[in-house]
Amino acid sequence: MVLLLNSLDEYRDPYNLMDHPHKLELIDLRLRYPVSRNLAAEGHPDPGLAVDLRGTHDAPPINISTGEFAVLLGPSGCGKSSLLQMIAGLVNPTEGEVRKDGEVVTGPGKDRGMVFQSYTSFPWLTVEENVLFGLKLGNSTHKSSKIEKLEKVREIVDLVGLSDSLRKYPRELSGGMKQRVAIARALANDPDILLMDEPFGALDPHIRVKMQELMLEVERKIKTTIVFVTHDAREAVFLGDTIYVSTIRPCFLKYRIVHPFVKEEIPRDKAREKYSSDFLRFQQEVEERMQYLIERPETPRISEIEDQSTFERSTMGVLQELSEGM
Secondary structure: OEEOHHHOOOOOOOOOHHHOOEEEEEEEEEEEOOOOHHHHOOOOOOOOEEEEOOOOOOOOOEEEEOOOEEEEEOOOOOOHHHHHHHHHOOOOOOEEEEEEOOEEOOOOOOOEEEEOOOOOOOOOOOHHHHHHHHHHHOOOOOOOOHHHHHHHHHHHHHHOOOHHHOOOOHHHOOHHHHHHHHHHHHHOOOOOEEEEEOOOOOOOHHHHHHHHHHHHHHHHHHOOEEEEEEOOHHHHHHHOOEEEEEOOOOEOEEEEEEOOOOOOOOOHHHHHHHOHHHHHHHHHHHHHHHHHHHHOOOOOOOOOOOOOOOOOOOHHHHHHHHHHOO
C-alpha cells in the first residue's frame, strides 16, 4: 500500500501509526552545500541543493512515529544520507527544522545513536572497550559503577551476538562483526532513535542477509525508533515498516509506502518464506517506483493526490493465512 503525502488524513493505517506520538518531525527541510563558481555556471538551477523536502508545492511534514522502523530508499548520491545527518544533528538545515519529541534538534545527542557504512571501531581497543567507550561518551548524569557499566556492555554485546569476541581487536573481526560492534556502541546509551546510514552496504551478500536478520531481532528486543538509509529495495522491504522513496538529488521523498506484512502479526522472515509470491510482488512494486523516479528526473516534486498502489494480497495468500489462524 502506498500512502501519498497529500492524503495522510485519509489513508488506511495497518500499523496504527497515527495513534502513536510523533518521535520525529521533518518540517520544510532544505540543505544546500557550498559549490564552486564553475559548477554554478554550468546551468544548474540550484547546484548545491542536496535535500529538498518541500518540493515545488510545499509538501507536508514527514512524521515518524515512536517505535517505527522507517527506511529512506533512493539511488546512491540522491541526498538521503545528508537527510539522515540533519536528523542526527551533525549538519544544520539551510531551511526548515528537525523536531524530536516536539523539540528542535540543534546538534548531536546521546538520544540519537548513529551507525555508519564505514567501520568506525577504534583499532587499539577490544570489542568490550569499544562499546564501553560509547557508554562513557554519553556522559550520563547517572553515575554507574564500573561493574554496572561492564554488565551493561556485555548485555549489549550479547544482543548483537558477539559474546565470544569480547577480548578481540577489530583486526581480528570480519566486516559483519565490525558492524555488530558499531551497532552495539550506538545502543550503549539506550538511544530513543537509532540512525543507520547504509550500514551493510559494504558487506558480502550472505553476510548482509544475516545482518538484516540480526537487525530485526534487535528491533524486536529494544523496541526503539529506527531510521535506516539504503539504496537496496530488497533490504528496504525486508526491514521497514514504512518505506520513503526518494527522487534523485536533491532528495525529495515522493512516496510513502506502508508494508502490507505487519511484523506484530507475522515475523518478516516468515512472511517472506510463507507468502513468497505476495512478498516478491510487493518488493517489485517498490523497486519499480524507485526506478521510475530514476528514469524520469523531470517528475514533478509534488506529492500525489491519489493512492496509486497496485499491490493487493493474493487470494491464495489471504486464504492460507486465514486457514493457519483457525
